[in-house]
Amino acid sequence: MSTAIPTDTSIKQRWTKRHLLGLEYLSAEEITMILDQAAEFKRLAEQGETKLGVLSGTVVANLFFEPSTRTRTSFGLAAKRLSADTVEFTASGSSLVKGETFIDTARNIEAMGVDQVVVRHSTPGAPHLLAQHLNTSVLNAGDGTHEHPTQALLDIFTIREHRGSLKGLTVALVGDISHSRVARSNIWGLKKLGARVIVCGPATLIPKHVERLGVEVATNLDKVLPELDCINLLRIQFERQRGGLFPSIAEYAHLFGMNGERMKRAKDDVVILAPGPINRGVEITPDVADGKHSVILDQVTNGLLIRMACLYLLHVDKASGETGT
Amino acid sequence: MIDPSREIDTVTDLVLQDDKILGIDVTVADPDHVIEAEGKIVSPGLIDMHVSLREPGFEEDEMIATGASAALAGGITSVACMPDTHPVVDNRAAAEFVMLQAARAGFANVFPVGAVTKDCAGEELAEIGQLVEGGVVAFSDATKPVANAETMRRALEYCGMFDRPIFSHPQVPELVKGGVMHEGFVSTELGLRGMPSAAEDIFVGRDIALAEVTGGRVHLQTISSKGSIDQIRRAKQAGIHVTAEVTPHHFTLLDERLRTFHPNYKVNPPLRTQDHVAACINGLQDGTIDAICSDHQPYAPEKKMRELDLVPFGVSGLETLLPICVTSLIEPGHLDWPQLLSKLTLGPAAILGIDKGTLAEGADADVTVIDPTSPWTIDAAQFRSLGRNTPFDRWEVRGRAQAVLVGGRIVHQL
Numbered sequence: 001m002s003t004a005i006p007t008d009t010s011i012k013q014r015w016t017k018r019h020l021l022g023l024e025y026l027s028a029e030e031i032t033m034i035l036d037q038a039a040e041f042k043r044l045a046e047q048g049e050t051k052l053g054v055l056s057g058t059v060v061a062n063l064f065f066e067p068s069t070r071t072r073t074s075f076g077l078a079a080k081r082l083s084a085d086t087v088e089f090t091a092s093g094s095s096l097v098k099g100e101t102f103i104d105t106a107r108n109i110e111a112m113g114v115d116q117v118v119v120r121h122s123t124p125g126a127p128h129l130l131a132q133h134l135n136t137s138v139l140n141a142g143d144g145t146h147e148h149p150t151q152a153l154l155d156i157f158t159i160r161e162h163r164g165s166l167k168g169l170t171v172a173l174v175g176d177i178s179h180s181r182v183a184r185s186n187i188w189g190l191k192k193l194g195a196r197v198i199v200c201g202p203a204t205l206i207p208k209h210v211e212r213l214g215v216e217v218a219t220n221l222d223k224v225l226p227e228l229d230c231i232n233l234l235r236i237q238f239e240r241q242r243g244g245l246f247p248s249i250a251e252y253a254h255l256f257g258m259n260g261e262r263m264k265r266a267k268d269d270v271v272i273l274a275p276g277p278i279n280r281g282v283e284i285t286p287d288v289a290d291g292k293h294s295v296i297l298d299q300v301t302n303g304l305l306i307r308m309a310c311l312y313l314l315h316v317d318k319a320s321g322e323t324g325t
Numbered sequence: 326m327i328d329p330s331r332e333i334d335t336v337t338d339l340v341l342q343d344d345k346i347l348g349i350d351v352t353v354a355d356p357d358h359v360i361e362a363e364g365k366i367v368s369p370g371l372i373d374m375h376v377s378l379r380e381p382g383f384e385e386d387e388m389i390a391t392g393a394s395a396a397l398a399g400g401i402t403s404v405a406c407m408p409d410t411h412p413v414v415d416n417r418a419a420a421e422f423v424m425l426q427a428a429r430a431g432f433a434n435v436f437p438v439g440a441v442t443k444d445c446a447g448e449e450l451a452e453i454g455q456l457v458e459g460g461v462v463a464f465s466d467a468t469k470p471v472a473n474a475e476t477m478r479r480a481l482e483y484c485g486m487f488d489r490p491i492f493s494h495p496q497v498p499e500l501v502k503g504g505v506m507h508e509g510f511v512s513t514e515l516g517l518r519g520m521p522s523a524a525e526d527i528f529v530g531r532d533i534a535l536a537e538v539t540g541g542r543v544h545l546q547t548i549s550s551k552g553s554i555d556q557i558r559r560a561k562q563a564g565i566h567v568t569a570e571v572t573p574h575h576f577t578l579l580d581e582r583l584r585t586f587h588p589n590y591k592v593n594p595p596l597r598t599q600d601h602v603a604a605c606i607n608g609l610q611d612g613t614i615d616a617i618c619s620d621h622q623p624y625a626p627e628k629k630m631r632e633l634d635l636v637p638f639g640v641s642g643l644e645t646l647l648p649i650c651v652t653s654l655i656e657p658g659h660l661d662w663p664q665l666l667s668k669l670t671l672g673p674a675a676i677l678g679i680d681k682g683t684l685a686e687g688a689d690a691d692v693t694v695i696d697p698t699s700p701w702t703i704d705a706a707q708f709r710s711l712g713r714n715t716p717f718d719r720w721e722v723r724g725r726a727q728a729v730l731v732g733g734r735i736v737h738q739l
Contacts, residue, residue, distance in 0.1 A: 024514075102632055123632035124516045125586025144634070146516035184516055208519070209510035 011037045015313045019131045019138045022147035023188035031189055035157050037309035038302065045305070054312055055084035058115040063089045063106060064141070065121040070276060070300070071141050071150070075118045078307035087114060102126065103133050110134050116311060119143075137314040145179045150310060151275055152185030154303040156193065158295050159230050161302070162271050167194035170227050172218075174256055175234030175283055176205040176245075182234060182275045187213050198224055201234075201256060204245040221256050225265050232273040233258055233283040249282055259285040263293065271295055326367040329667035330674075330683035339367050341690040344733040348686045360728050360735075362694050368666050369682050370402025370691030370731065373646060374673035375492075375546055375570060375618035377467070377639075378404075378435070380426060381419075382411025387623040387711045389423060393432035395643040395710035397737040399619075400726025402691040403434040403681050404643075405673075408445065409467035415440035415451040417459035424460050432736060434691070436462045436677060441480045441491055445469050450480055457487045462677045463544065465492035468593060468638070472498050474531060481541030490542035490568070490676060495528035495553065496520075496594065505633055507580040507595040515583060517633065520595050526552030533560040536567050544676050545569040547620050549594040551604035558613040568676050569608070570616040573649035574640055576605040578716060588629045589716045592620075593638035606659050609668060616672035617665075619646040623712020641712030645703055647695065649717060651724030655697075662697070690733035696725050 011033050023031065044052070060079040064072055072088075079086045089109055100108075106117065116137045119127045124146035131138040142148040156166065163169060171190050177183045177199045190197050197215040199206060211217055218224045236252055246252055253259075258272065272284070272294045280286050289296060326349065327334045333349075340347040340356075347353075373396060379387040389406075396404050406423065408414035414423060420437045427435030439461035440451045446469075453464060464484055470493055471477040477491070484491055501520040506512050508519025529545055533556060536543040548554060548569045560567045580597055582590040590596060608614040622639020629636050650669070654660040660668075674682030681691060705718040729737035 101627065101630065103630060121632065123634040126632050128586045129632065144516055145518075181516060184514070207513035208508060210513050212510050213514065 008040060011040070012313055018314070018316070019127075020149055020310050020314060021127050021131060021138065021140050023149045023152055023185045023192070024147065026192075028192040031153070031156070031192060034153055034306065034309050034313065035160060037313055038157055038305040041305045041308050051081060051083065053083045055079065055082035055315055058084045058315060059087060059113055060084045060116045060118060060311060061087040061089060061109050061114040063091075063109060063117055063119045065091050065102065065119070065126070066142070068120050068141070070303070071120065074300075074303045075141060075307050078304050078311055081304070081308055082311055084115075084311065087112065103129065106130050106134055110136055116314060137316065139310055139314065142181050145181055145184075147185045148181040149185050150303065150306050151182050152189045153310070154299055154306040155186055155232060155273055155275065156189050157302045157306055158273060158299050159271060161298070162295060163229065166190060168196070169229040170196045170198065171230040171232065172198045172200050172224060172228045173232050173234060174200045174221060174258070175236055176240060177201050177210060177234070178205045178207045179237065179240065180234050186232065187215055191215070198228070200224060202246045202252070205240065222262070222265070225262060226267065228266060228270060230271040230273060231258060231266070232275070233278070234275065235277060236279060236283050253282050257283055257285065258288050260287045263288055263291070273299060275299070326684065327663050327666050328369055328684040329663055329671045330369065331685060332663070333684075334663050339684060339692065341692070341730070341733050344690050346684055346686055346688045346690050349684075360694060364698070365727060366662060366695040366697055368693045368695055369670040369684050370693050370729065371400050371647065371669045372403045372673040372677070372682055373401045373619050373621065373643060374405045374616055374677055376404045376406050376621035376643060377409065377623070378406045378423075379410060379623060381422065385625040385711070386628070389426040389435060390430035390432065391709060391711050392621065392623070392643065393427055393430050393435055395708060396433035397729050397731070398709050398726070399644045400647050400693040400695060400729055401433055401643060402693060402729060402731050403436060403679065405436045405438050405462060405677055407438055407465060407467040408440040409469075413440050413444050414438070414461070415443050415445070415456075417452065417455040420456055420459035420461050433731060434681070436460075436679060438463045438465050438492060440464065441466045441471055442476065447471050447473055447476060450476075450483060453483055454487065457489060461489075462679060463490050463492050465494070465546070468494050470494050470496055470498070470528060474535065477532070478535050478539055481535055481539040481543065485539065485541045488678070490544045492544045492546050493528070493532050494546045495525050495532055497524045497527050500524035500527070504595070505591060506583045507597045509580060509598055511580045511583060515586075517583065522550035522552060522597060522601065525550045525594055526556065529553035529556050533557070533565055533567055536560070537563075537565045540566070542566040542568070547572055547575065547594055547618075548608070548614065549575045549597055549601060549605065551601050554604045554608040554613055558608070558611070561613065568615045569613065570618045570673075571605045571609065571614050572618060572620045572642065573646060573653060574642070574716060576602055576609070577649055577653040582716065586633055587716075588631065588633060588636040589640060589714050591633060591636055591638055592640055606654070609654065609660060610664075615668065615676060617646070617650060617668040618673065619643050621710070621712075623710050624714050625711065626713060629714045639714070640716055641708065641710045641714050643710055644708050645715055645717045647726065648701075648703065648722035648724045651697065652720070652722050655724070690730055692730040693726050694728040696727045698723055699725065701725055
């Protein structure tokens with residue numbers, strides 16, 4: 001049975017944002033509030049309080065217009081842990097086939113009495129479009145190559161768990177920066193919390209003017225490797241090779257893959273992250289993925305806590321008109 | 326009265342008789358009708374040389390009648406319409422249909438532009454000679470540039486026989502494929518696929534080289550990049566037959582607007598950065614750019630209210646052409662009124678090779694009376710165009726057509 005809430009509500013009382021569209025739009029304080037709320041949920045879980053009643057009677061809709069296993073499952077479970085009802089909607093083109101527009105689809109789902117909409121879409125800005133047209137809270141679960149805020153939050157939460165603070169850490173994002181929403185959200189979040197960020201990858205996969213976001217650019221991983229406190233290995237999408245953006249998977253692995261040999265030249269306490277799903281032997285070798293520096297499975301666990309924190313903070317209690325218990 | 330075709334800028338009466346201009350220093354004892362225009366600007370009717378009227382085939386977006394009516398509301402008495410309808414205007418019957426529909430509507434003059442290649446597919450030449458006989462004034466494959474240089478070369482040679490220009494929408498297709506906005510810092514930040522200005526620069530360079538080698542006339546549509554303006558300037562100095570146009574949105578709005586993800590900022594070529602905007606304005610000032618056009622691309626609301634990847638490019642521009650020129654060019658002092666009106670009358674008329682854009686004696690009595698100073702608010706809901714896709718909705722502007730005459734008839738009056 002779900003319990004009454006034993007949680008500290010002080011964070012929620014300070015929270016004002018209606019939507020979670022991206023980390024670009026959050027302050028350092030707001031990001032920290034989400035991390036602290038997730039930490040609070042972790043504390044409760046460790047006490048055995050895995051099912052909380054805080055969103056009882058509310059409905060969370062998962063609108064996935066693009067395939068996803070991990071994020072979708074994580075959001076669904078997070079909603080259930082908070083006692084919300086969940087609606088699942090998958091539309092890999094199906095609504096388009098029937099001629100219904102994306103906005104109409106979302107409005108239909110909203111009309112079923114949904115309180116929060118979690119949306120994943122291949123077009124940047126799609127959640128922003130929904131936020132303009134719906135009366136619910138909108139949580140961005142990945143919009144094209146723009147942002148994936150909960151992924152970056154869980155990455156940052158995991159780093160904070162291992163290193164205490166982000167301030168002064170040097171974090172590398174390695175791989176396809178151009179096509180990565182994870183990279184963009186991480187850049188915003190890490191910079192706001194005071195980390196030094198290096199983006200590293202083939203020159204064809206680093207977008208123009210990215211340094212204006214306050215990051216350093218490296219095309220040689222080995223050169224920056226000894227400086228790194230954390231390495232986040234972004235998944236390389238094989239279709240990019242077919243698109244002529246790099247010569248071969250083998251060459252990518254040779255230049256940018258994290259392997260046992262590179263680990264020897266990394267800092268002793270380096271933290272290895274990967275948003276997954278990982279391609280073993282490409283961006284990361286199995287010995288590194290499963291080794292003692294890897295926090296990949298912690299990330300998955302923490303993803304659930306982060307999504308619980310976001311759903312909880314964004315929920316507006318209609319009865320009291322306040323963000324309430 | 327301002328008539329750039331004769332470098333006239335004076336206070337006078339303009340006298341019309343039937344459908345023609347009688348003159349300016351003519352005394353008429355008992356005129357049938359008098360339009361008071363004190364404090365106003367009497368200009369040759371404005372010409373918009375780049376519009377899409379969507380009919381036949383896409384009547385949900387616009388019809389020839391609604392587009393030609395929207396033109397009048399914008400002070401425009403003549404438009405040249407692109408051939409990318411369905412079916413494409415790549416044969417004489419299609420061209421004559423466009424002119425017939427325009428005549429039936431009886432609003433602005435409509436000059437069809439024919440396709441360079443059959444179905445605008447970029448492969449076989451359209452029946453250019455017969456299209457000319459059917460009334461076509463220029464050739465273009467609209468938003469699909471003729472990518473094959475050999476085809477473009479032959480088309481230029483062939484069009485030369487009829488002294489008709491080819492309108493080119495310069496873009497290397499493979500460099501802009503899948504693109505949504507200008508490639509730069511903002512596209513990087515937003516994760517939106519970029520369209521580099523190099524895509525335009527390269528194609529402009531190619532078109533200039535082909536104009537030179539063939540002696541043909543190339544008109545470069547919707548120029549938006551600094552690199553292409555520099556090349557056009559040099560080509561003109563070298564005596565190559567090349568002309569160019571810009572749109573108000575390209576010298577008014579920046580790529581930053583896309584931060585809202587609003588579909589009405591998705592245009593092709595894309596909104597660029599301040600240095601490109603400055604180059605456009607500079608090109609207008611020094612004569613590198615000959616004409617200002619709206620690149621009117623009306624779309625039904627359901628087509629524009631979509632995810633940014635899926636919405637078509639373009640704005641409904643006929644009814645905002647004049648005021649945005651005033652806002653962006655006259656008010657900041659970049660151009661004076663005679664210079665601006667030259668880009669909206671004489672410039673396009675010369676490129677199209679039509680007997681319009683002048684108030685000379687005996688010319689067609691197409692006249693636009695402009696109120697240059699009274700403020701008004703753009704309201705897309707009031708557009709005559711079926712396309713309400715404007716980035717300028719609710720803008721407070723000045724500059725509006727107070728009275729419009731086509732062939733001596735008053736066809737629009739506030």
